Amino acid sequence: MEPNYDPQQIEAKWQQRWAEQKLFETEADAARKKYYVLEMLPYPSGDIHMGHVRNYSIGDALARYMRMKGFNVLHPIGWDAFGLPAENAAIKSQRHPAEFTFAHIDRMRAQLKRLGFSYDWRREFATCVPEYYRWNQWFFLQMYQRGLAYRKHSRVNWCPKCCTVLANEQVVDGCCWRHEDTPVVEKELEQWFLKITAYADQLLDHMKLLLRWPERVLAMQQNWIGKSFGTEVEFTVEALGRPLRVFTTRVDTIFGCTAVFIAPEHPLVEEIIARSPSVEHLLHLRSEVERVKASAVRARVEVNLEKQGISTGFTARNPYNGESVPLWVANFVLMEYGTGAVMAVPAHDQRDFEFCTAYGLPIRTVIVPARKSVRIGEMVIVRRGTSRTPTCDLGERRAIIREVDDNSYLLDFGEDIGGFGPDGRTWRVNEGDFDPIESDEPTAPDTPTSAYVEYGRLIDSGPYTGLTSQQAIERMTRDAEAQGFGKGTVQYRIKDWGISRQRYWGTPIPMIYCGACGVVPVPEKDLPVILPPHVTFTGTGESPLAQVPEFVRTTCPQCGGPARRETDTMDTFVDSSWYFYRYTDPKIDTAPINREKVRYWFPVDQYIGGIEHAILHLIYMRFFTKVMKDIGLVDSPEPVARLFTQGMVIKDGAKMSKSKGNVVDPTEMCAKYGADTVRLYMLFAAPPEKDLEWSDAGIEGASRFLQRVYRLVGRHAGSVRTVTAATTSEISDAGGGPAGLSAEERRLLRKAHQSLRHVTDDMEGRWHFNTDIAILMEFVNELVEMEPGLAAGSIHPSVLKNALEILVLLLALFSPHVADELWEALGHSEALLEVAWPQYDAALAAEEELEIPVQWNGKLRARIRVPAGASEDEIRRRALAEPKIAQALDGRQPAKVIVVAQKLVNIVVK
RNA sequence: GCGAAAGUGGCGGAAUUGGCAGACGCGCCAGACUUAGGAUCUGGUCCCGUAAGGGGUGGGGGUUCGAGUCCCCCCUUUCGCACCA
Numbered sequence: 001m002e003p004n005y006d007p008q009q010i011e012a013k014w015q016q017r018w019a020e021q022k023l024f025e026t027e028a029d030a031a032r033k034k035y036y037v038l039e040m041l042p043y044p045s046g047d048i049h050m051g052h053v054r055n056y057s058i059g060d061a062l063a064r065y066m067r068m069k070g071f072n073v074l075h076p077i078g079w080d081a082f083g084l085p086a087e088n089a090a091i092k093s094q095r096h097p098a099e100f101t102f103a104h105i106d107r108m109r110a111q112l113k114r115l116g117f118s119y120d121w122r123r124e125f126a127t128c129v130p131e132y133y134r135w136n137q138w139f140f141l142q143m144y145q146r147g148l149a150y151r152k153h154s155r156v157n158w159c160p161k162c163c164t165v166l167a168n169e170q171v172v173d174g175c176c177w178r179h180e181d182t183p184v185v186e187k188e189l190e191q192w193f194l195k196i197t198a199y200a201d202q203l204l205d206h207m208k209l210l211l212r213w214p215e216r217v218l219a220m221q222q223n224w225i226g227k228s229f230g231t232e233v234e235f236t237v238e239a240l241g242r243p244l245r246v247f248t249t250r251v252d253t254i255f256g257c258t259a260v261f262i263a264p265e266h267p268l269v270e271e272i273i274a275r276s277p278s279v280e281h282l283l284h285l286r287s288e289v290e291r292v293k294a295s296a297v298r299a300r301v302e303v304n305l306e307k308q309g310i311s312t313g314f315t316a317r318n319p320y321n322g323e324s325v326p327l328w329v330a331n332f333v334l335m336e337y338g339t340g341a342v343m344a345v346p347a348h349d350q351r352d353f354e355f356c357t358a359y360g361l362p363i364r365t366v367i368v369p370a371r372k373s374v375r376i377g378e379m380v381i382v383r384r385g386t387s388r389t390p391t392c393d394l395g396e397r398r399a400i401i402r403e404v405d406d407n408s409y410l411l412d413f414g415e416d417i418g419g420f421g422p423d424g425r426t427w428r429v430n431e432g433d434f435d436p437i438e439s440d441e442p443t444a445p446d447t448p449t450s451a452y453v454e455y456g457r458l459i460d461s462g463p464y465t466g467l468t469s470q471q472a473i474e475r476m477t478r479d480a481e482a483q484g485f486g487k488g489t490v491q492y493r494i495k496d497w498g499i500s501r502q503r504y505w506g507t508p509i510p511m512i513y514c515g516a517c518g519v520v521p522v523p524e525k526d527l528p529v530i531l532p533p534h535v536t537f538t539g540t541g542e543s544p545l546a547q548v549p550e551f552v553r554t555t556c557p558q559c560g561g562p563a564r565r566e567t568d569t570m571d572t573f574v575d576s577s578w579y580f581y582r583y584t585d586p587k588i589d590t591a592p593i594n595r596e597k598v599r600y601w602f603p604v605d606q607y608i609g610g611i612e613h614a615i616l617h618l619i620y621m622r623f624f625t626k627v628m629k630d631i632g633l634v635d636s637p638e639p640v641a642r643l644f645t646q647g648m649v650i651k652d653g654a655k656m657s658k659s660k661g662n663v664v665d666p667t668e669m670c671a672k673y674g675a676d677t678v679r680l681y682m683l684f685a686a687p688p689e690k691d692l693e694w695s696d697a698g699i700e701g702a703s704r705f706l707q708r709v710y711r712l713v714g715r716h717a718g719s720v721r722t723v724t725a726a727t728t729s730e731i732s733d734a735g736g737g738p739a740g741l742s743a744e745e746r747r748l749l750r751k752a753h754q755s756l757r758h759v760t761d762d763m764e765g766r767w768h769f770n771t772d773i774a775i776l777m778e779f780v781n782e783l784v785e786m787e788p789g790l791a792a793g794s795i796h797p798s799v800l801k802n803a804l805e806i807l808v809l810l811l812a813l814f815s816p817h818v819a820d821e822l823w824e825a826l827g828h829s830e831a832l833l834e835v836a837w838p839q840y841d842a843a844l845a846a847e848e849e850l851e852i853p854v855q856w857n858g859k860l861r862a863r864i865r866v867p868a869g870a871s872e873d874e875i876r877r878r879a880l881a882e883p884k885i886a887q888a889l890d891g892r893q894p895a896k897v898i899v900v901a902q903k904l905v906n907i908v909v910k
Numbered sequence: 911g912c913g914a915a916a917g918u919g920g921c922g923g924a925a926u927u928g929g930c931a932g933a934c935g936c937g938c939c940a941g942a943c944u945u946a947g948g949a950u951c952u953g954g955u956c957c958c959g960u961a962a963g964g965g966g967u968g969g970g971g972g973u974u975c976g977a978g979u980c981c982c983c984c985c986u987u988u989c990g991c992a993c994c995a
Contacts, residue, residue, distance in 0.1 A: 214914095216913095216914050216915065216989080216990085219913055219990080219991095220914080220989090220991080223912085223990065223991050224991075228994075228995090249994090249995065250995080261995090307993075330993095331993090332993040333993085334993080334995085336994095338995060342995045343995080345995095350911085350993090351995075352995085354993090493991085493994060611989080611990095614990075615991095684922095684923095684934085684935070685935085686922065687923085690916090691988090695921080695922070697921095697936050697937070698921095698935070698936060700936085701935050701936055704935095705935085761926085762926095765926080768924090768926095770922090770923070770924085770934085771923095771924065771925095771933085773934080773935090774923090774924075774935075775934080776934095777934055778933075781934090851930085852930090855930085855975085855976075857975075858929095858974095858975065858976045859976095863930080895975090898929095898975050898976080900929060900976095903929050904930070904976090906929080906975050906976060908975045
């Protein structure tokens with residue numbers, strides 16, 4: 001009678017034993033190689049969901065593998081415990097957010113423990129305790145001292161449902177990132193900002209250090225930072241005598257500028273209205289500008305809103321050609337990007353084109369396609385005076401293109417032209433220094449129907465006519481700088497991080513407002529500024545802290561006079577921007593982090609989490625690290641060496657969520673199948689970086705597999721448990737190598753070592769756990785198939801034990817409880833986590849005989865079996881002798897026979 | 911529009927460097943054991959064809975002895991950014 005697989009009993013037993021043995025506890029140890037596995041810390045929402053299980057199952061497989069490989073592994077977990085949901089629940093039930101938060105943490109901790117992840121629980125902490133958040137305040141003060149935290153009155157994004165401000169990163173499609181159907185409104189508020197823009201260049205530059213981050217994440221961050229090079233050009237508003245700076249990336253098109261557009265919020269707009277020639281005109285202008293402004297606000301929520309504008313009646317002078325062009329207010333111009341003013345070049349910008357067409361403004365073409373593309377070997381005409389260094393008048397000559405790279409070409413003149421080229425007759429020139437012989441004379445199209453936005457060659461552009469766009473941009477920017485009406489500049493899309501939240505459940509911003517001294521930071525010795533426990537939640541949009549007089553009323557640290565505290569709290573993304581440093585010494589109370597421990601454990605070797613944090617968390621975290629490096633707290637500018645972003649867990653085509661009602665509860669699944677099955681299924685159903693579609697039938701399959709393994713090992717444990725397993729080297733040495741074993745034994749060990757090889761290689765490389773588990777299934781299938789041979793005694797128990805041990809050991813990465821149970825059944829007393837990961841034996845894994853497909857003109861026609869070491873000649877002979885082939889050949893000679901060693905034969909016949 | 915990823919059986923997915931397309935699992939079909947089976951075990955399962963054989967990895971071209979894989983063009987889907995000047 002076979003014992004039944006009882007995951008509940010097995011898992012409880014091993015979880016208890018692991019805890020008793022303190023198996024997951026680690027300490028820094030300079031003598032050992034370290035490995036830091038980090039999974040994104042969960043928000044205590046109340047229940048662990050399948051996305052967490054997937055995340056942590058991946059991390060745990062890696063942590064266990066690295067442990068068995070002999071690394072000193074740090075594998076911590078904690079709680080991102082401040083935040084809105086707890087506060088919203090508190091408003092509803094009139095209980096304290098801390099109550100919810102800690103109850104949720106207790107519950108989720110139990111759920112995580114039920115899943116058996118190998119966390120060092122001693123390092124657990126929640127970010128909502130003063131021992132942690134005082135350091136948020138400390139960081140804030142450090143940044144304030146360095147001018148990296150500042151207060152500014154500004155237009156901010158406000159979510160009416162959250163009743164608080166949102167950072168730019170928290171606005172998704174014009175809506176709140178938590179409430180995807182709630183449009184964000186704009187509000188004017190005094191807010192605290194962190195100067196992430198000061199690190200924009202570093203954030204961009206250091207991406208080159210992030211070699212093992214997914215391309216996708218880097219692309220998204222690069223996009224978000226949005227660095228663009230351009231030129232600032234100073235126009236003059238003539239009647240006002242006022243300078244008006246515009247930003248452009250295409251100064252080469254400026255001779256085609258037929259208007260200047262400014263944003264409705266531009267400071268000049270007020271002045272323009274005030275200087276209107278008549279009251280009537282003033283009123284008209286004012287109402288029109290308001291209308292445009294209103295449409296602009298909507299445009300930021302809706303995409304592709306109609307372009308609207310109003311002529312101001314004023315003109316602006318273009319410093320390049322002295323021309324006066326009309327000045328318009330336009331709804332699509334953003335005050336917060338560039339200078340809030342743009343030059344309108346309708347011929348070469350699609351938005352300008354649409355606007356100018358709608359309002360009847362002139363369109364002037366100044367860029368034409370440079371020419372048709374040239375190819376190596378083509379004949380071209382080089383223009384008189386073309387030169388690179390050194391200067392030389394080439395006159396008009398014919399040349400052949402020899403080489404092409406980015407923008408330069410190697411021309412061959414076929415004769416010596418003065419010894420400047422590499423061999424006296426070749427010359428390297430820029431694009432635009434020559435014309436292809438057949439190229440048409442560049443001319444402007446008669447009536448353009450859309451803007452020509454590509455680079456090209458300039459026409460009708462005064463002294464710059466004839467240059468290519470690239471050349472013109474460079475030269476025109478230089479000229480503007482020389483003459484003082486412009487300069488080359490860099491623009492970023494990223495904005496400073498607004499961290500003020502008009503909410504209770506967060507870190508109080510440690511600032512004091514004094515009537516006499518102004519804004520005064522809380523002295524470091526007075527930290528932490530404690531969140532007062534008793535507050536009334538109004539949900540009205542003012543910070544609840546403002547309603548607590550004993551919190552607000554304080555004395556000024558500078559003058560001792562009466563003062564009030566800042567009542568806003570910090571964005572919770574501050575909490576998660578440095579928590580991973582804290583795990584190395586979570587209780588330290590003299591500094592935010594323990595530098596020595598950080599030096600040992602950092603960088604995080606592997607960070608694992610959802611792609612949804614590609615911009616938010618992962619950019620804030622990088623920013624914090626850079627500030628910490630500048631403060632001298634850490635050595636490296638980047639905290640995470642390798643990032644892995646797992647896919648989402650999907651059910652019925654949509655991400656699992658309470659609102660969609662398609663949630664599968666991991667805890668229920670644990671009760672039904674056991675944690676080992678849930679974890680195994682999470683890793684088996686899809687490769688970890690792809691989305692995973694939940695299937696009830698699928699998890700049944702995973703459960704059946706574990707039962708099958710359990711029964712299989714159980715059937716043989718009795719007969720091998722007292723036997724000493726043959727070691728791999730003993731097996732290799734037996735009778736002078738694998739040859740000393742029976743064919744059945746060799747077959748068994750081959751499969752075992754092939755499986756070991758596959759899983760080892762995969763853990764070191766691709767992380768396709770789904771294929772690892774498939775290999776384990778094949779291994780089990782093969783073992784079951786071989787059972788008659790076992791009964792017949794053709795496999796020595798010590799060999800069988802070796803194979804079973806490899807099976808159980810591999811399983812330990814994915815389903816650790818049942819693996820330990822079976823390991824024990826095989827006669828061991830230690831947990832598998834303490835067993836060294838074995839090296840596979842290439843000789844044992846090698847196939848003895850190969851089945852080689854024989855193709856006939858690329859189509860499979862036959863198969864031959866040959867010994868693994870067969871020579872090409874032998875394989876060719878065997879293939880040609882194969883009856884089907886010989887028959888098809890019918891005495892003819894094949895045109896060609898291709899033999900790929902170990903792989904295939906292809907017989908080519910005409 | 912820009913950037914990234916992806917498109918393979920009824921389904922999830924395999925095929926690491928160009929070399930047997932569909933591993934493994936789910937589902938389905940048949941059988942065994944059973945009073946019974948939603949348990950377990952055995953066999954089958956890309957399509958057309960009785961067969962020999964032929965077709966087949968979103969579509970179209972190309973390179974190659976040989977293409978899911980490489981190149982060119984196109985289509986579709988997902989994700990991120992987006993009147994960013």
